[in-house]
Amino acid sequence: MSDTRRKLIDGAIEAIRTVGISGVSARSIAAAAGVNQALVFYHFGSVHELLGAACMTHTKASVELFQPALDKVTTLKQLLAVGRDMHTQQSQTFNVTILAQLLAGSRTDAGLAETTRAALQLWIDAIEQVLIRVLATSPAKDLVDTKGLASAVSAAFIGLELYEGIDPAGAVHALDTLDQLAVLVEVVDDLGPIARRAFRAKVKRVADR
Known part of the structure; x- marks a missing residue:
């Protein structure tokens, strides 16, 4: 360049x-x-073409910055710990605010929307690979759509960053609640073979209702 x-x-x-x-x-x-x-x-x-290039370049650099930490994650609790670190660093540099601004601009610009969606997909892909690895031995492995969950996690991360701007305590509470869910998943992962089969069967019955 x-x-x-x-x-x-x-x-x-x-x-x-x-x-x-x-x-x-x-x-x-x-x-x-x-x-x-x-x-x-x-x-x-054009200005919009430049904004699209800036969006991709900026997001790619952010993903590459945190990729080494994501590569070391083996549990959901560790993933949330990396998420907290990302939350702190991205807030200090206003990186998520920039992505949110681009998302807002994409509502009226199809070209910018396509580029911004591709940039956000970089985060989704990185998180999906972590979830595939983390859930590989979990009883929930066959019950969770990792691609959909990765999209939800990425969207929630952006939402939490923006939410913190109006309610910092509420954002912290939300992150703490996610930590509690991660602990619950670890408890499920520690179940014995019989309990794991019972868990899968119960979840499947509830999901099929």
Whole structure:
């Protein structure tokens, strides 16, 4: 990636942070990047194309930053611990706020929606691989749609980050409750063979109602 393209992508992220998606323009991006605004169109064709590139680049960097920690996860409790660390770091850098702004802008821009969806999928894919590994020996293995659960976890993470902005105590309480659920899953995982079969049968009966 050329130095100018890198500056423009960084400038786009900074513009979203400072003026929000509704206030982003070639001028605000160029000012944040310290370049002539004509370069936005020369390198990307349009502001929306630049925002899409910034979204993918920014999200990919965030996923790569936490991938080593995700690779070490072997339990849901550990996954939540990584999630708490991500929550702290992403809040400090406003990374989730940026993604939320892009999601908001995607409601009226099909092109940006496609790119933002692809960026969010990077998180979903990373979390899905963790869930597949964590649930591999769990009695719940055949009862959980890991792809759907990964999507739910990713969406919940974004929601919690935004929720914290209006109710910090409520967000902490929500994370603590997720920890309790992780403990419950560990208890189920420690069941003996007979109890595991009974658990699976009971859950299946309830799910089939």
